[in-house]
Every structure is written in C-alpha cells, then in structure tokens.
Amino acid sequence: MFNKPKGTRDFLPMEMKKRRIIEKKLRKVFETYNFKEILTPTFESFQLLSKKTGEDIRKQLFVFKDHGNREMGLRPEVTSSVVRFYLNELKNLPKPLKLYYFANCFRYENPQAGRYREFWQMGCELIGSEYPIADAEIINLSMDGLNAIDMDYEINIGHLGVLKGIFKRFDLSEDRELKIRRLIDKEDYGGLEDYLCDIESPEELKEAIFNLLNFKGDRDIINELKEILKDYPLSLQALENLEEILDFVKYENIIVNFGIARGLDYYTGMVFEIYGKKEGARQVCGGGRYDNLIELFGGKPTPAVGFAYGFDRIMLNIDDFEIKEESILIVPAKKDKNLLKRSLRIADELRKGGKVVEVDLMNRKLNKALNYANTIGISKVIIIGERELEEGRVSLKDMKTGEQKSVKLEELESFV
RNA sequence: GCCGGGGUGGGGUAGUGGCUAUCCUGGGGGACUGUGGAUCCCCUGACCCGGGUUCGAUUCCCGGUCCCGGCCCCA
Numbered sequence: 193m194f195n196k197p198k199g200t201r202d203f204l205p206m207e208m209k210k211r212r213i214i215e216k217k218l219r220k221v222f223e224t225y226n227f228k229e230i231l232t233p234t235f236e237s238f239q240l241l242s243k244k245t246g247e248d249i250r251k252q253l254f255v256f257k258d259h260g261n262r263e264m265g266l267r268p269e270v271t272s273s274v275v276r277f278y279l280n281e282l283k284n285l286p287k288p289l290k291l292y293y294f295a296n297c298f299r300y301e302n303p304q305a306g307r308y309r310e311f312w313q314m315g316c317e318l319i320g321s322e323y324p325i326a327d328a329e330i331i332n333l334s335m336d337g338l339n340a341i342d343m344d345y346e347i348n349i350g351h352l353g354v355l356k357g358i359f360k361r362f363d364l365s366e367d368r369e370l371k372i373r374r375l376i377d378k379e380d381y382g383g384l385e386d387y388l389c390d391i392e393s394p395e396e397l398k399e400a401i402f403n404l405l406n407f408k409g410d411r412d413i414i415n416e417l418k419e420i421l422k423d424y425p426l427s428l429q430a431l432e433n434l435e436e437i438l439d440f441v442k443y444e445n446i447i448v449n450f451g452i453a454r455g456l457d458y459y460t461g462m463v464f465e466i467y468g469k470k471e472g473a474r475q476v477c478g479g480g481r482y483d484n485l486i487e488l489f490g491g492k493p494t495p496a497v498g499f500a501y502g503f504d505r506i507m508l509n510i511d512d513f514e515i516k517e518e519s520i521l522i523v524p525a526k527k528d529k530n531l532l533k534r535s536l537r538i539a540d541e542l543r544k545g546g547k548v549v550e551v552d553l554m555n556r557k558l559n560k561a562l563n564y565a566n567t568i569g570i571s572k573v574i575i576i577g578e579r580e581l582e583e584g585r586v587s588l589k590d591m592k593t594g595e596q597k598s599v600k601l602e603e604l605e606s607f608v
Numbered sequence: 609g610c611c612g613g614g615g616u617g618g619g620g621u622a623g624u625g626g627c628u629a630u631c632c633u634g635g636g637g638g639a640c641u642g643u644g645g646a647u648c649c650c651c652u653g654a655c656c657c658g659g660g661u662u663c664g665a666u667u668c669c670c671g672g673u674c675c676c677g678g679c680c681c682c683a
Contacts, residue, residue: 195656198674251609252681267681297683302609305677309655313683378680475683502683525642558643566633566645577642591645 199309200300209515211507215294216343218314218501221337225329226272227290227316232273234296238263240276243489246453252299254309266298271458271482271498272489274317279491287320294503306473306505315479315500319486322495324433327462327481328440334466334477334499335443343510345476347445348408349438349464350452352480354417358400360426362393376405377453388440400424408449410559411438418448430461456487462497468509520608523561524553525577525587535576538586538604545605565591571607 196202203211219229235256242250244267254266266271270293282289294314301307316333318326331349337347355376359369368391375384381402388398407413407574414431416440421427438446452463463480479499486494520537524531532551539549550570552561558575565573575587580598589596599607 195674299682301681302679303675303677304679309683311683371616374681472677473683478683500683505683527641554667557640558641562643562645564645573643573645575643579642587643589643589645594645596643 197309199303201308201310206515208258210513211503213515214507215314215503215509217340218337219292219294221333221340222292222316225290227292227318229334229375230274230277230291230293231295232267232270232277232293235264235266235277236273236326238265240272241265241267243272252301254298254300267295268299269297269500270295270313270315271317271500273487274498275486275489275491278319278356279486279489282319283491283494288326289319291314291319292316299356304472306508306519308504312503313500314503315498317498318494319496320494322483323438324436326495327351327437327497330479330497331437331441331446331462331464332443333502334464334479337501338466338506341506341510343476343506344469344507345466347443347451347464347466348447348452349434349462350448350450351430351434351462352453352459353433353461354404354421354427354450355401355453356513357421357424357427357430358397358404362423366608372401373453376401376451379451381405383534404450408447408451411435411446411448413448414438434462440505451592458482458488460484464499468505470509473502473508475502476509477501517548517569518571518608519548519569520572520574521561521565522574522576523556523558523565525558525575527555527557528578529583531576531578534581538574538576538601542605542608546606547605562589573606574604 207587222229236335238253240251253268258264274291274293278289286373292315296310297313298307298310303309317539319329331347335345335347350406352373355373356369359372364372371387372384375381375387384401385398388401400421404417407417408512414435418428418431421431434448438448452465459480460483461481464478465475466477467474468476477499479497481495481497483495485492486492486496520542522535524535535551539551542549552564553566554560556564562573564570571591573589573591575589580586584601586601586604587596588599588604597607
C-alpha cells in the first residue's frame with residue numbers, strides 16, 4: 193500500500209467541481225481585463241529559483257538532479273519563471289504585457305491549515321508600466337476577483353519606498369535593511385527595538401521607523417505621515433506615489449499599512465496583502481511592485497507589478513455551496529442485449545443535446561438500478577422496456593418526485 | 609526546524625492486557641422473469657509502522673511515520 197506524500201492532497205470529484213467553478217470565475221475576471229494566460233514549466237534550474245529568494249525559501253525548495261547532473265527545483269512560486277519567460281521570448285511584445293497563470297507550486301514545509309507542500313497559485317503580472325495606474329489596476333483586479341466569488345476579505349496596502357527613504361538617509365547596509373524588513377513583516381517590534389539598539393542606530397532612525405509602524409488605517413493617514421516624514425524626501429515621494437495609486441483604486445474599503453514588508457525580497461514599491469475571514473491560513477493574496485527583478489535576471493530595467501492568490505486558501509475562505517447537477521440514467525427493464533443497444537443509441541442522442549447521461553454498465557436489474565440512481569443522485573431515469581418500445585415509447589421517472597410517465601422517443605429530449 | 613492533539617474495514621464509529629473486535633454506512637452477488645428507490649440473505653473489508661514491558665499488546669511505555677492544528681515562514 194502506498195500513501196500520498198506528506199503535504200499533498202487527492203481531490204474528490206465534488207471538490208474538483210467546486211475548485212473548477214471558482215477557478216472559472218477568477219479566470220473570467222482576469223480575462224475581462226485582457227490578461228492572457230501563460231504556463232511555465234513545473235521545474236526550473238536551481239539557480240533561477242534561488243536567485244532572488246531568501247535563505248528561508250531556498251531551504252523550502254524541492255530539489256533534484258536530473259540525469260545530466262543538472263540541479264533542478266520545483267517552482268515555489270511563479271513570478272521568477274514568468275520573468276525568465278519574459279526575457280527569453282516576450283520582451284519585445286507591446287507594453288503593457290498582461291499575463292496570468294494558474295499553476296501548482298511546491299514548498300517543503302510542515303503542513304498546516306491552508307498550507308501544503310503542493311499548492312496552487314493563480315496570479316497576474318503586469319510588465320512594462322511604471323505608472324500608478326498600473327499598480328491600481330493590479331489592486332483593482334485582485335479585489336474584483338474576490339468580489340466575483342463573494343469572498344469576505346480585508347486588503348492592506350503599503351509602500352516599501354517609505355521605509356527605503358528612511359534607510360537611505362542613514363545609509364544602512366543592505367543586510368541591515370533586510371533584517372529590519374523581516375522584523376517588521378513579522379510584527380516583532382520588540383525584536384526590532386533590540387536590533388536597532390544592537391546596531392547602535394541613531395535615535396532619529398528608531399523614531400522614524402516606529403512612527404511609520406504606528407500608522408495603519410484609511411488613506412488619510414498618508415497626509416499625517418507626510419508631515420512627520422517631511423525630512424525624508426524619498427519617503428515623501430513614495431507617499432505621493434501611493435496616493436496617486438489610491439486615486440485610481442476604485443474601492444474605498446482599503447487599509448493603509450506600512451507594516452507590510454513582504455517576505456519575498458524582490459518587491460520595490462507598492463505592496464499589498466489580502467486576508468480572508470477564516471481562522472488560520474488567512475492570507476489569501478500577496479502582491480506588489482518589483483521594478484528591479486527583471487534587471488536582476490539579466491534584462492534591461494523594466495517596471496513590473498503583480499499579485500498571486502493562494503488558490504487553496506481562497507477555497508478555505510469561501511462559504512461552501514451546493515452544486516446541482518442534472519443527470520440521467522438509462523436502464524433496460526430487463527436484461528437483454530438489444531435493449532442495451534437501444535439504450536446506447538438513446539444515450540448518444542441525449543448527449544449530443546448536451547445532457548449528462550449514463551447507461552447501466554453493471555447489468556443491474558431494474559430495482560437495483562433505481563437504487564443506484566438514488567444513491568448517486570441521478571435526477572432522472574429512463575427505463576427502456578420491450579413492450580413500450582414497440583409503441584416508440586419509454587418510461588421517464590423523476591427521481592425527486594417519484595413521478596413516472598410514458599413519453600414518445602422523439603419527444604424525450606424535451607422532457608429531460 | 610520546533611511544539612501540542614490524534615491514528616480501529618472505503619467513510620463514520622464502539623470496545624478491550626486474553627474469547628470469532630461492535631454497530632451504521634458503502635461496495636459486490638442473490639431472493640425477485642418490467643419498477644418493492646422497500647425488505648431479507650450471502651460475500652467483501654480494520655486495530656499506522658518498529659522496538660520494549662508482559663505468559664499474552666489493538667490496548668501500557670519509547671521511537672518513527674502520517675493526519676489535524678500552532679510557531680517560524682509564507683499563498
């Protein structure tokens with residue numbers, strides 16, 4: 193006996209049905225914005241995958257060597273692959289380039305609520321526009337998607353430029369910047385305080401950082417922050433950029449939060465996270481601007497902004513819903529090869545009309561067949577009997593009401 | 609990587625240091641030859657793995673593993 197690998201899942205037919213329904217709705221929203229679907233390989237070279245992801249993510253990589261002794265890894269997210277694809281083949285397409293994907297990703301982690309070793313991300317990347325309206329489009333799109341599936345959520349939007357502006361004035365090393373961003377993202381403010389003391393940072397820096405973190409709320413706080421950070425020109429610029437972005441965001445119910453630092457190191461400007469209402473696995477979406485990733489991968493500097501949904505977490509955060517499915521079972525009234533053949537022909541006709549039809553494949557007797565139809569939720573049973581067939585008729589039984597009537601073959605389709 | 613709680617047929621469960629391991633459900637066949645979505649009968653199928661304690665372990669102890677959840681990190 194074999195078991196599925198830890199952290200992976202088998203999906204039952206009903207789950208798949210629901211996943212497909214949600215997937216379809218999200219896709220539809222993406223496509224109404226004219227984003228185009230792409231797909232990249234499940235595995236990439238280890239070098240690519242570890243290029244701009246921190247130590248932590250690298251430890252979470254599923255790695256293997258192929259027969260040519262090349263180091264490979266299963267993708268832990270898709271943005272790196274999209275950038276690679278862009279540089280390989282798409283960089284000369286007209287801008288903006290609007291791409292989306294739906295793909296399984298892999299991280300070697302301990303499973304938990306909404307966290308798996310194989311999970312699905314659905315995301316969008318908008319490449320080539322540096323303008324605030326592009327950031328806004330990404331935010332609007334991500335919210336439109338969740339609205340289309342009636343999910344309750346909370347969106348937090350921040351801007352890394354503000355923090356960077358503060359760092360800039362104190363000329364911090366990249367190492368220290370990163371460390372501070374980590375602590376901020378973790379909301380480990382005690383640790384942050386300690387660290388700032390350890391590196392003997394000036395009082396002014398501490399003050400600026402903690403001031404920043406205290407600001408969380410509606411967009412009015414940006415104005416207050418402008419006042420406080422008036423000596424930090426780059427921070428001011430970032431705040432203005434964020435305001436311009438928010439001018440184009442069509443929703444009001446957003447939270448401005450400068451505590452969002454994002455774990456992936458490649459973000460440069462606006463960043464956002466969306467949380468669902470369910471306990472555990474709350475973050476369902478993350479995104480932001482990553483203007484120097486493409487350059488880092490060897491391309492010429494190109495602005496880009498994007499986001500990814502954690503599809504499995506979205507599934508955990510929507511209310512369960514019923515799926516009603518009309519299906520038909522055709523069964524001969526008695527075991528007879530000719531009746532079976534007739535059943536197949538009738539099934540064929542109905543399927544051409546788009547109906548979901550099964551024919552009894554178990555050689556069941558009528559009562560057992562009805563029993564079967566009942567247990568698997570067949571909505572209508574067509575009984576093919578010899579005597580009726582001679583008059584060009586079959587019996588149609590409605591499994592919900594129990595009603596049964598004799599209908600002419602040529603009228604059958606209009607009844608089911 | 610760390611921490612907590614779990615693991616009995618396919619699904620849901622009962623129970624026990626010793627007897628053929630309980631019940632429901634599901635699956636297959638039959639009684640029943642055009643309708644009993646019923647009923648009855650038969651069959652199918654389980655104590656996570658390894659070690660220890662013991663005359664004897666599914667039960668107690670230890671380790672592992674997997675599941676559920678938490679931390680870290682993230683989606």
